[in-house]
Amino acid sequence: MTSENLPGRFDRLRRLPQIGDQGGERLTRARIAVVGCGALGSHLSETLARCGVSSIYLIDRDVVEPSNLDRQTLYDEEDARCARPKAVAAAEKLRKICSGGNFQPFVADLDSTNAAELLSGAELILDGTDNFATRFLLNDFSVARGVPWIHAGVVGVSGCVLPVLPRRGPCYRCYLPEEPPPGAAETCDVAGVLPTAVAAIAALAATSAIAILVGRENEVATRLATVDIWRGRMGSIAVPRREDCSVCVRGQYDYLSGLKGTARTRLCGQRAVQVRPLGIARPDLAELAGRLAGRGLAEHNAYMVRFEAEGKTVSLFSDGRAIIHGTDDPAAARSLYARYVGL
Template identity: 40%
Template sequence: MDLTRYQRQIILPLIGEKGQEKLTKASVLIVGCGGLGCNLATHLVRAGVGKVKIVDKDIVQLPDLQRQILYDEEDARKSLPKAEAAFQKLKKINSDCQIEAFVFEVSSENIETLIGDVELVLDGTDNIQTRLLINEACVKHSLPWIQGAVCESVGMSMNIMPGETACYRCLVDCFPPPEGPIPIINTIPALIASIQATEAFKIITKSPDINKDLIYIDLWRGIFQKIKIKKREDCPVCSKRNFTLLSL
């Protein structure tokens, strides 16, 4: 494998040769390939993560092109599944990277198989229900995952490291699914995905700098905050290990 393409991060002491080797051997699942997922996949594949799995059930449509950077007008005209269109683009970006694409909805029936051969899960979804499902599966199997969410000009991200940090269920309860399209400025998914991808590099390379707080940003108003989230002693998932969504 020609490592020249990773020269700029190999000369970066934060990653270096050893970090690059870990990235090359890493295996990551990205759930959702919309505004967040397109940016996540781009960063991971360009950085040389060895195996990237993408799952998304939707097709590319014209309003997606405002922020979903892997797709173009032809993909929308052909109504290509996002996972398939992303697969084609990502292969052209880095042929050394093993990319797997799945066109289906993540559910309690398939999530444990999907995460079975990865070391990290990245959240590119647009709904709390799927995040709660990812949370249960990852807590159950002690797998780190990086939550990300965006709406209007606001975004947040949090690393969920089972056994070390609070889990997603410590943070949120059930919410109704969003009705209709979520209003959004196209710069916020790019920014939140950059934070998630950077945290992914740190988790994969076992950096001591992994962030343990929730990051909250309102890009339009210029608000940047780090918020401590406490593990809830009565959390049904990380404290009591009741995985009710997985058993549905």
């Protein structure tokens, strides 16, 4: 993108001593990847595009739904009516905002088989995902390749941000060594999410992104920033590097190698897909059933939880495996699992 086609476009940004003309130029040459184009991904990609970042890979496996529109700011009613892939709709919207930008949509389920292809060339990766398995994969890629990434997550009225700078800070696994068991962590699809919490967390993550891209990486705090937007509370927690961290100390990239992580799927029967996450603990079915009470919970016993979601029936078994009836699309099944059970 050139700033010449609209003179003065980046004037207020470049007046900042933190940015300047030099920083502004670096932003226009930057190439980043936004993984997950939901609420956080909308805010992050739009903010960075408006700041001049002209090359953005937009990676997402889902389509726009009506329930997205309160917080996923790149999309409108027409996108939801047409069930357009988010990556495609996001790229088109960003081109309207910055016509010279190179916004590449990838309608894809990021996993160990395509991570190197989809992420290579990005100098910074932003987390707009909704699941731990993909975050662990991003962390593996980041540490293995020396590419910074910024973790961001929001549920309910709270969220957190952790910039991972492989050259000088802890990694995400220093903060969270293992994935929580399925159903143990809250998801937005079950617990809800306040749009202003997304905006606050995205602002923190985008600020760190800008600092890294203009060459001020050493001014970015490698601490976990936390926000409770409802009570107006902000904080930050030190994340020490774990002496035995499997990723940044021992160099074991189990999620990047495919040994753990992204759920395996297979078609089973007509309009049904089995999702089997790899390398995770057994789910707490009782806790998940409690969370789903009143939200389409159909059945719960010692061996399984069955519930209805988005016109599909999910049967989650005590070994963490689920069968999703009502679809024959593996990516859609994985997405449903991630959003209602948690991956």
